[in-house]
Amino acid sequence: MTIANTPQTWDEFMEGVWKQNPTFVMILGMCPTLAVTVSAVNAISMGISTALVLIASCGLVSMMRNVTPKEVRIAVYIVIIATFVTAVDYAIQAISLALYDALGAFIQLIVVNCIILGRAEAHAAKNPPMPAMINAAGMGAGFTIGLLSLGVVREILGAGTLFGIGLFGAGFQPWVIMVLPPGGFFVLGAWLLFFAWLERRKLRKAIPLAEAAQHV
Amino acid sequence: MSESAFQIFVNALLANNFVLAMFLGLCPFLGVSGKLDTAFPMGVATTFVMLVASLCAYGLNLLLSAFHLEFLRLISYIVIIASSVQLVEMVLKKYSPALFRALGIYLPLITTNCAVLGVALFQTAREYDFVQSMVFSFGGGAGFTLALVLMASVRERLTLSNVPDLAQGTALSLMLAGILSLSFMGFAGLGG
Numbered sequence: 580m581t582i583a584n585t586p587q588t589w590d591e592f593m594e595g596v597w598k599q600n601p602t603f604v605m606i607l608g609m610c611p612t613l614a615v616t617v618s619a620v621n622a623i624s625m626g627i628s629t630a631l632v633l634i635a636s637c638g639l640v641s642m643m644r645n646v647t648p649k650e651v652r653i654a655v656y657i658v659i660i661a662t663f664v665t666a667v668d669y670a671i672q673a674i675s676l677a678l679y680d681a682l683g684a685f686i687q688l689i690v691v692n693c694i695i696l697g698r699a700e701a702h703a704a705k706n707p708p709m710p711a712m713i714n715a716a717g718m719g720a721g722f723t724i725g726l727l728s729l730g731v732v733r734e735i736l737g738a739g740t741l742f743g744i745g746l747f748g749a750g751f752q753p754w755v756i757m758v759l760p761p762g763g764f765f766v767l768g769a770w771l772l773f774f775a776w777l778e779r780r781k782l783r784k785a786i787p788l789a790e791a792a793q794h795v
Numbered sequence: 796m797s798e799s800a801f802q803i804f805v806n807a808l809l810a811n812n813f814v815l816a817m818f819l820g821l822c823p824f825l826g827v828s829g830k831l832d833t834a835f836p837m838g839v840a841t842t843f844v845m846l847v848a849s850l851c852a853y854g855l856n857l858l859l860s861a862f863h864l865e866f867l868r869l870i871s872y873i874v875i876i877a878s879s880v881q882l883v884e885m886v887l888k889k890y891s892p893a894l895f896r897a898l899g900i901y902l903p904l905i906t907t908n909c910a911v912l913g914v915a916l917f918q919t920a921r922e923y924d925f926v927q928s929m930v931f932s933f934g935g936g937a938g939f940t941l942a943l944v945l946m947a948s949v950r951e952r953l954t955l956s957n958v959p960d961l962a963q964g965t966a967l968s969l970m971l972a973g974i975l976s977l978s979f980m981g982f983a984g985l986g987g
């Protein structure tokens with residue numbers, strides 16, 4: 580079984596975290612990414628809730644893959660996802676009402692997060708439960724990292740705090756625009772630019788190295 | 796609720812634009828806004844689905860509240876939306892096959908457009924009555940179409956201009972969306 584084969588399991592997990600990162604590489608699930616990342620705490624809670632729904636629904640979809648008729652599979656997936664989202668929605672309401680109010684309708688909107696339906700259709704429907712759940716966990720982790728990197732930047736610049744703790748002195752003038760809607764677009768755009776630049780630099784470095792190796 | 800229908804409409808259309816201020820429906824916003832020819836029909840189709848979904852969700856919510864089955868709300872809303880998308884698809888296929896082909900894959904994807912589910916959820920959360928719900932969903936749909944058309948027009952112009960390679964693609968679209976969103980913030984407070 581795959582579980583005994585550690586490197587492969589690890590690869591499966593890391594694929595979602597890095598190579599196929601849902602936020603920065605596949606640009607999926609943009610609505611919650613931009614809407615709830617006004618602070619790091621919101622970003623983490625949203626990421627974890629989405630990851631939980633993702634793992635649970637991918638597991639169930641995968642277990643039911645042999646009994647699901649092909650014609651109605653999307654409807655089946657949607658109902659499965661909606662069930663888990665309802666559970667998470669009520670759980671968050673029970674754990675922290677303040678958090679529930681901060682995330683608002685976006686918890687229920689996890690249902691229409693394209694990452695989950697995409698994973699169910701592209702991976703879980705074709706693989707046994709264990710690899711499907713590992714893949715889902717990787718995607719969930721990648722999504723959480725994506726949200727967190729936006730949330731941290733927006734909270735530091737927009738409010739001068741991180742996880743609610745003040746970073747700068749009283750003289751700090753917050754960039755209010757960063758916690759307003761346009762800030763979300765700008766920060767995500769800036770991250771994408773940064774990753775494009777990183778990719779470019781890696782390519783440029785690899786070429787001279789290869790040339791140098793030839794000379795030696 | 797003391798909001799007048801007109802206030803709700805203006806709010807949903809401009810001040811709280813679904814795409815640019817509330818971040819709903821970003822996937823089609825970034826995906827279909829490349830060409831004006833597809834952006835407008837897509838906006839109209841989405842608006843229509845929103846109206847149908849809002850109407851059904853209103854009725855369904857009355858039923859669920861009557862039987863105290865609120866926990867089934869999310870599941871039943873999403874099923875309703877999926878069926879109304881199917882309905883729009885069949886109607887379009889019969890009466891306008893050309894448009895049906897042009898929209899292609901994006902039509903079924905309206906199901907996972909969070910703007911549609913967002914309308915249903917927000918009208919429930921804000922306890923809008925029947926007229927308010929319909930006006931809200933129409934305003935939201937019109938706002939979505941407006942944002943899509945604006946974005947598509949700007950992007951069509953941009954294909955002719957000289958942009959640094961590094962910023963090509965999604966990064967550029969996001970920066971554009973940010974500027975559009977910034978200008979829409981000027982409407983804040985318009986709806987009172």
